[in-house]
Amino acid sequence: MTEADIPALVQARYGTTTNTVATGGVDGGGITTLGTLLQHRSVRHFLPEKIPKGNLEIIIAAAQSAATSSNLQTWSVVALEDPEHKDKAATLCGDQDFIRQAPLFLIFCADLNRLTKVSAQHGLRGEGLEFTEMFLMASLDAGLAGQNATVAAEALGLGACYVGAARNKPHELAKLLKLPSRVIAVFGVAIGKPDPTKVTAVKPRLPQKEVLHKETWNSDAKEGGAETQTGNLAEYDVTLASFNAGERREGVPAWTQRSARRIETVESLHGRHVLKDVLQQKGFNLK
Numbered sequence: 001m002t003e004a005d006i007p008a009l010v011q012a013r014y015g016t017t018t019n020t021v022a023t024g025g026v027d028g029g030g031i032t033t034l035g036t037l038l039q040h041r042s043v044r045h046f047l048p049e050k051i052p053k054g055n056l057e058i059i060i061a062a063a064q065s066a067a068t069s070s071n072l073q074t075w076s077v078v079a080l081e082d083p084e085h086k087d088k089a090a091t092l093c094g095d096q097d098f099i100r101q102a103p104l105f106l107i108f109c110a111d112l113n114r115l116t117k118v119s120a121q122h123g124l125r126g127e128g129l130e131f132t133e134m135f136l137m138a139s140l141d142a143g144l145a146g147q148n149a150t151v152a153a154e155a156l157g158l159g160a161c162y163v164g165a166a167r168n169k170p171h172e173l174a175k176l177l178k179l180p181s182r183v184i185a186v187f188g189v190a191i192g193k194p195d196p197t198k199v200t201a202v203k204p205r206l207p208q209k210e211v212l213h214k215e216t217w218n219s220d221a222k223e224g225g226a227e228t229q230t231g232n233l234a235e236y237d238v239t240l241a242s243f244n245a246g247e248r249r250e251g252v253p254a255w256t257q258r259s260a261r262r263i264e265t266v267e268s269l270h271g272r273h274v275l276k277d278v279l280q281q282k283g284f285n286l287k
């Protein structure tokens with residue numbers, strides 16, 4: 001990987017070969033990191049091998065290296081390697097087989113239990129823990145840690161796939177993992193050695209101009225009407241259709257349609273609509 005490879009990797013991220021995003025200013029040190037980030041793809045096919053001894057510890061150290069609000073470190077992670085235990089977790093997490101296949105399944109949790117104890121230790125009320133803000137903080141901290149873990153795994157030559165389905169049956173998963181009060185699974189990450197016969201291409205993202213706003217939000221008026229966004233999304237529908245065709249994924253609806261369906265009904269939340277109640281039961285008060 002050299003500096004010269006970066007522009008092509010950036011274009012690939014948008015599914016284009018032409019220079020739609022002007023990159024520059026890359027000099028030396030961060031090239032390997034950028035290469036890892038830009039070549040990310042979810043891996044859902046793993047070799048039946050354990051990950052090398054010591055990799056779990058590196059991955060978790062990387063996760064703990066993420067920034068964390070006020071250094072409060074309001075997250076914890078449960079590592080599942082035992083096949084039977086992982087099988088039960090997989091069943092609760094949308095019954096996704098790649099979780100069973102992966103030798104390591106990390107479940108990242110928002111953890112306000114630790115700070116509850118810290119408050120008690122100092123005879124303080126811990127009133128702040130009862131607000132939505134703290135749950136959001138803990139979820140953000142867990143997300144940042146999970147992303148560092150994922151990037152670390154990828155840097156080690158492993159593959160990973162996030163599992164939001166860890167919230168499909170939050171109560172049951174909490175029971176399986178024996179999570180204490182004020183600890184809840186936010187997402188999982190399945191990790192293992194990628195099966196080299198089933199490598200997928202990099203999945204293009206929305207055009208950068210659709211997500212990047214400079215100085216202020218690109219209002220419709222400023223950008224010449226609602227057609228700008230409609231045009232960006234139509235462009236992405238075409239780009240992603242071409243990606244899906246390349247991956248031989250037939251009959252996948254356009255991104256706009258698929259996304260609209262994903263949020264169409266309560267059922268499309270796959271059980272996650274109970275999350276607020278489960279959070280209350282687990283001691284997150286969400287005032």
Ligand SMILES: Cc1cc2nc3c(=O)[nH]c(=O)nc-3n(C[C@H](O)[C@H](O)[C@H](O)COP(=O)(O)O)c2cc1C
Pocket residue numbers: 040041042043044094096161162163164165166187202203
């Ligand atoms: C929080 C989160 C939860 C996810 N949950 C799942 C999941 O349960 N099952 C799955 O197959 N992929 C899951 N994914 C992976 C996304 O589908 C994937 O990242 C997205 O389609 C983009 O593809 P890429 O990661 O290959 O670039 C999840 C990703 C994130 C960030």
